[in-house]
Amino acid sequence: MKRLRKAEAEDAPLKEAAAASALEDDLEEGAAAAAEPEEAPEVAGAGAGALEARADAAELAAVHGGAGTDPIEDSDEEGAAAPPQAIAAPRKAKGKAMAAPKPAKVKATGLAAGQKKAAAAKGKGRAAAGSPAPAAVKDELLIEGVAGGQASEDEGSPDAGDAAEGEEAGVSAAKAKPLKKAILTYPGDKAPAVKVEGVGTGAVAAAALHEDFNLDALATWAPGKPVPFAFLAATFEEISSESKRHAITRLLTNAIRAILATTPGDLLPAIYLCVNQVAPSHAGTELGIGDAILVKALAEATGRARDKVQHEYSESGDLGVVAFNARATQRTMFPLPPLMVASVFSTFREIARTEGTKSQEKKIKLITKLLVASKGIEPGYIMRALQGKLRIGLAEQTVLAALAQAVLLERGSKSESSNRDGSLAGRLQAAEQAVKLAYSQCPSYDLLLPALLAHPIMEVNEHVAFQPGVPVKPMLAKATTGITEVLDKFAGTDFTVEYKYDGERAQVHVLEDGRVAIYSRNSEDNTKKYPDIAASVPRLLQPGVRSVVLDCEAVAFDREEGKILPFQVLSTRARKDVKVADIKVQVCLFAFDCLYLDGRVLLQRPLTERRSALYSAVSEQPGELLFATAKTSADVEELGLFLNESVAAGTEGLIVKTLDSTYEPSRRSAHWLKLKKDYLEGVGDTFDVAVIGAWLGKGKRTGGYGSFLLAVYEPGEEELQTISKIGTGFSEEQLVQLSEQLKALVIPAPKPYYRYGETLVPDVWFDAKVVWEVKAADLSISPVHRAAAGLVDPTKGISIRFPRLVRVRDDKAAEDATSAEQVAEMYRKQVSTRTYKEVAEDY
DNA sequence: GTGCATCGATTTC
DNA sequence: GTCGGACGGATTCGG
């Protein structure tokens, strides 16, 4: 049926198209329902009702529809990839975010930011050195007192907002005192506030500002009416000029409150737009849109040449800016209906659904339609959203925080005023943690939102909790620089050490009904990628075990030799709809944690307990499932040996874990530490390489180089052969300085002795006079790089994994760079040729 | 129209 | 994956 509608929408005039798509899936039906002239809904009441209904539907669907079924998603969707998550903002590019900076905004951005901007603009180097922090903070507080009023200015027409500065100043001055006081006394507390952990003075001050929330100043639409996309775009724009997290959070909190108070049905699409997702990760819906298609669409929408748009993109490094400028100069013949949050989002979903022949054309059409209907700031944010990079300093964690705060503030007064057991800041903090926990254990806004609106926020974890079949965000580990740091951090606590296998994270769910689901690190459904695992794991369950969730690393494995294979081998496995018979690369699971066993959620249990649960839940089967090699020791030398052993066994190093720690989903917790050889100073593979080219930077690297092309030296033919690009390891300041230095070495064409891939041509070439020392984790056979070509592989060259700059080698010339032969030798050495047994015998 | 190469997008690390 | 920058909170330092 959606096909029909789609066809209609394509030919219909925009207004009708928007209407059609607004009705398209049940999401929009929900929105529409909430939008019915319910006449001034009692704040959250009406909308909550609408969403409550959806919550029930969702729960039902989850129960009946089975594992990870997204109640909102069309039932014909199959698992696949996920939408991008990253959203970002340039700190110092903030000034030129999207629109021409408005006078009022520049003021409101605050002293600190203003200064920084200026420093960044003219002065490379010591930007942050100057302004004393305390003064900046004070001024910030003054100005933020009027943030609420400011938001409204942006709405209607983007250019309309210049409030009387004098008045602002007056208001702020008046507010300054109570604010200061607030910091000291925890406002709203009768009893002296119990010190809440994690709540600082900043959070208290921020909480106090919530009193200024003014719905009428924010909401330009009537209660129950669809939320205009312009509102969201204006919020984004404001956020983009802000760098303080509290301030960003509050801006979004206010926006969410406005939606909650008027049209709560639009909250779900709004949240999805904020986090730049189109569906939960495990639902497998992707936009299938990248820079290339966006450039095409933008060219079409503005009637300009593609090259020109592409060129402007290269120059400005931001498609959003290109779109904004393009639209600004284009006249529309007749006024189009404004974009709505719900309709924009449903168009995004439609784009994600579009596939097959001519799908790109269709997608471009949809995008074009959005662009043509967009005004002011909107096209810029539409482009960025489709790119998957909002770049405004707002991403998932902050959205969750704002969501929690908004729900508490907007709805808490009713149901939760009775149990005010702390300061406002404390309760906000608690709500935030509850919501983040809920989301990490059940990463789906489709499930989270309805539950949030249906129940008191502090009970959200009772309703949105871990359940087998829905992936948990995996716990991550923190990098360390050496064994001493590990011992330092874990002094006084018991810890254990495990191999860090070089494969792919696999969260294996075995459900009571026998079904198996396997999720990736990013909660993608990988079940279809690993039918072999799905088949074998149930056989390995210990007698009596009915359901279990394992945390594992899936590693390519040579069953004949009983040997771990490198990551590059694993990556050649097919990904979609794999048939067991077609599998060429065997995989062995290395299990290291157990999150759930026979109805018991183990996330909050200590590692010791989870580990024994693991050992009791499944049995080892060489080549199919093994327990991660582990050892418990606090001896420096012993750990050093173990680290060497792990590397010899073909793993990346060690993970060190405290034995009493719980499983902390999605946290790069200090309870798990990564110990890799290449982290150690002076250890690991380093290369001296010539810098022979560069690419222009994007986003916060706009205006300079973003990455560089590196080459090693082949003395026989006297060639410089590319080995890698590099884009990290330098500070911003250093990057500017290096760019400056290299700019002088630009040559119009590559030297005849440069050997590089035809598909890897940099924006500018350099005379090879600069040598850098670069560190890497590994070497790999490369389809594009030319280093040591012919020495290891008959035609392919060698590249490096995870390259980063260590230091500049002023003392070296290009001829002194690492030689091709050395690179080849390093590659040969790293290839693991030893079996497990051999390694084990040695230690 | 079919098969193959290429490009772009997405994903893993 | 690596890395650096900005913030915010907690802890330590110095007058």
Added chain:
DNA sequence: CCGAATCCGTCCGACGAAATCGATGCAC
């Protein structure tokens, strides 16, 4: 003892190699 300096965790967004998959373009 208080304010300043410092340390540390969190969040965000620059950027890396390399693989598959899907759509499209091209040769035949």
